[in-house]
Amino acid sequence: MNEGSSYRLEPFWIRRMLPEHLLQQVSKPARYLGREWNAVAKPPSRLRVRVALCYPDVYDIGMSYQGLRILYEVVNRRPDAACERVFHPWPDAAELMRRESIPLSGLESDTPLSEFDLVGITLQHELTYANVPSLLELGGMSALAAERRPAEPLVIGGGPCAFNPEPVADFFDAFVIGDGEEALDELLDFFLAQPAELRDRDHRAAEDRQELVARLAELEGVYVPSGYELEPTDAGHVVPVPRDGRFPPRVVKRTVMDLDSAPYPLAPVVPYCEVVHDRAEIEPARGCTHGCRFCQAGMIYRPVRERSLETLLDQAEQIIANTGYDEVSLLSLNCPDYSRIEQLVDGLHARLADRRVAVSLPSLRVDTFSVGLARRVQRVKKSGLTLAPEAGTQHLRDVINKDVSEEDLAQAVTAAFGSGWQRVKLYFMIGLPQETEDDILAISATIERVLAIAREEMTRPGYGRLKINVSVASLVPKPHTPFQWLGQQPREQLLARQKVIREATRNRRVSLSFHDVRQSALETALARGDRRLGAVILSAYRAGAILDAWSEHFNFDAWLQAFAEHGLDLDELAQRELPTRAPLPWDVIDAGVHKGFLSDELDRAVARTTTPDCRQVGCHECGITRVVGECPMADQLSAIS
C-alpha cells in the first residue's frame, strides 16, 4: 500500500431524492443528482417565493427544452425568488420512491414539490398528459385542483398545449397562455402583492387559497378554469363559460414583442449525462408566416418577431463562455427566414471557430438557399441535412399549403449531395385531407428520385455511405389551425398507407420509420378534447398509463379502457369532423388568429388553393394585429403592396 497517500473518505452522502442505496438500483442515476454546472441553489432565508418548474417527462427530455431554461432564468434573476427543476422519474425510480415514501423534489435543494409556493408545469405534448397527475402525486400533492388542501402550492400550466387547456384543466389552478417571459414575472409580482393571509401556505384557509386562485384571472393571459361553467354544444362538446364578471369570456395570449430585451439564459444548466439536445441555443426569431395548414406552432406563435444580430452574437458568445458547449444551435420555426441569417451564420463562425464550436440548424426549408446556408453553417461539423416535403405530390402540398415545388426539392437535394452530405432526413405526413393512394405512392417515388439524384451527384464511395432516413407521421388535427375541424383518418387506413409506403420503398440505403398510429390517435383525441377528458386522463393514469410518448411504456389498452369507462370512444373522438359553426372547447383562448381566417384557409385547402407567405405577397389579415397592434413585419409588407 502506498503509505504516503492520505485520502479523505467522503462522509456517507445522503439526499432524500435519491439516497445512495437507491441510486445503486436505478438506471441513469445522473438524472437525480442535480449539482450541475450553472444550477442555481439559493439560501431560502432571503426568498419570498419559491417556484418549482416541472417538465412532465424524464430529465433527458426536460433538459432538452429551451423554454424551461428561459423560465428558470426569468425567476432566478429575481433576488426574491428561486426556481428549481423537477422532472418525472423513470419508472424504476418512481416505484422505489413510492415504496420508500420519497417525495418528488426540486433538484437544486431537494425540497419536496408540495413545499413550494408555485408549481409550474409545461405542456409540450399531449402524450405527457398522464404524467401530470403522476408527477403531482409523487410530489405529495393532490392531482385534482378541486381537492387541493390549503397548504398545497398553486399549480400553473403553460406551453403550446395550454392553448387548449380543457382536457387537463382538472389538474391545474391556472394556465399562462403564450410567451412566458413577461407573464411569469408579472405573476410573481402579483403573487407577492397579495395579502399574507392568502400567500401563507401553512396558515391559510381553503377559502383563502380559492380566492388567491380566482384573483389570478385578473392577469393578462391567465386562464383560471375553476372560474368557468361547462355548457354543452351541438358538436357534442362541453365548452367553458364564465361564472361571473371576474373571468373573461376569452383569454388573450401573451406576446413578447421586444425579444432583444427579453430575459434569456446566458448561463444555462449543463447536464452531466446525455440528454436529447445538449448544446448552446440562441433564438433568432419567434413565429412563422408560411401558413402551413396543419401546423399549430405557425399559428399560435404569430406574429414573427426577430432578435437583432448583435444581441444574438453576444448571447452566443456568452453562452459558450459560460458552458463550454461545442455546438450552438439556432432555434426558430424557420431559420432561413431570419432577415440577417447569412450575417448571423458568418458572425458566429467568426467569433467561435477558434473554439471549435459547430453551428447547427434544425429542419430547413426545401430550397437551394437553405442548402447553401447549411453549407455555410456546417463548416466545422457536418451532421445530417433535414428536409420536410411532407407530401409526395404537388397538389397535396397545395392542400396543406406547404410551399415546396418538385423543382425546389430536386435542386435542394442536388445541392446537398453535390456539397458532400451523406445523410439526409426526410419528413412526410400521411392522413392528409384529399389524399388518395396515388399520393401515397408518390412518397415512395419522391424517395426514389432522391436516390437517383444521389447516384448522379455523389462520388462512388460517398454513395456507398449514403443514408436516407425517412420519418412518416400521421396528421394530427390541432386546435387553432385550419385543420382543427377535420377528423383524423381511421387507424386502419393509416396503417394501410404505411404498408403501401413500406412495400414500395425497399432500398438498403433508406430507413423508414412510422409514427405509431395508436399514439397519433390518442394525441388527436386529447388535443381536440374538452373538460370531460380530465376524468379520462386520471383513470388512464390510475390504470397504469405513464410516459406515453415512450413507445416502450405506451399503454394503449389503459387509455381505451379509460375512455370507455367514461362513456367516450377514443377513435370516435379522433375521427370526428367538427361543424365549423359550433363553439369549440378552446375558443376560450384567443391565439390572435381569426377563426374566420382559419375556416377560409380550410375552404382554400379543399379547393387546393395556396396562400403564399404574407411576407412575400402582403398581409392576409389573419387577425393577429387585433391582439398585438401593428404587425412587426409591417414595413416588409408595405414594401410589397
Next chain:
Amino acid sequence: MAGEQRVYALVTWRKAGALRWLGHLDIARTFDRAVRRARLPVVYSEGFSPSAAISFADALALGVGGENELCLIRLERPMASEALAEMLAEQMPEQLEIVGARVLPHGQGKPFSRLSHAEYEIELWPVPGVSVETFKEAVRRVRQAGALPVTRETKRRVREIDIKPHLHALHLTEPDADHPGVRLQMSLGYGQERLVKPPEVLSCIAQQLTELTGKQIALQPRLTTRLGLY
C-alpha cells in the same frame, strides 16, 4: 511527424460524493467542457466532431469514486503547471476536484504505459449472520491461497483466470460508528495481462464465506473508491 514537439499535461483528479454516480462518458464530457470554459490551449481532434484531446488512464465505473485518477491533456504549447491546474480547477464542480496538474517535459508523453497497480477501498454492506471474525478468516484464506481462479467473460468466450499473482495486498478494517460494514483495502494488478477487478476479489472472498458458513453469500459494495493508479 518527425520533430513535432508534443506537450502533455498530466492531471490528477478526484471523483467523490454524489458525482460518483456519473459514468465515464459523463466525466469525459465534463472535462471537455471545463477545458473549453477555461480556454486552455488544448489540441482538438480533427474530423466531423472535434473534441478536446483528453485521454483517461482508465474508466471509473458508475458508482465508483476515485482519489487520484489520471488523465492526459495534449496542449498546443507549454504552459506553467500551476496556472493550468488553477484555471482547470476553477471550471470543475466541487466533487470533481483537480488534485494537481503537471506539464510534462517533452518525451514523457506515455505515463500510462508505466502503470502497474491500482489500489481500492471497498466498504461492504453488512452481511446478516456473518461475523467480523468470519470475515477476517475468509480474507486470511484468500491471502494465503495458492491460486484464486475466477471466470472472466470476453465477447468470444469464457476464460478461467488465476488472479492470485496480481493480488498484491488485501487488508480488512473492522466496522465502526461511521461504517456499519467491513472495509477492504486491496492492491491489484493493472494493465494488459495484469488486470484484476475488485468484484473478482469480492467473489473469491464470498466463496470463502460460503464455505465457512454453509450459506450462499454474496457481497454488496456500499462504497467503492479507487485510491490511486501507480
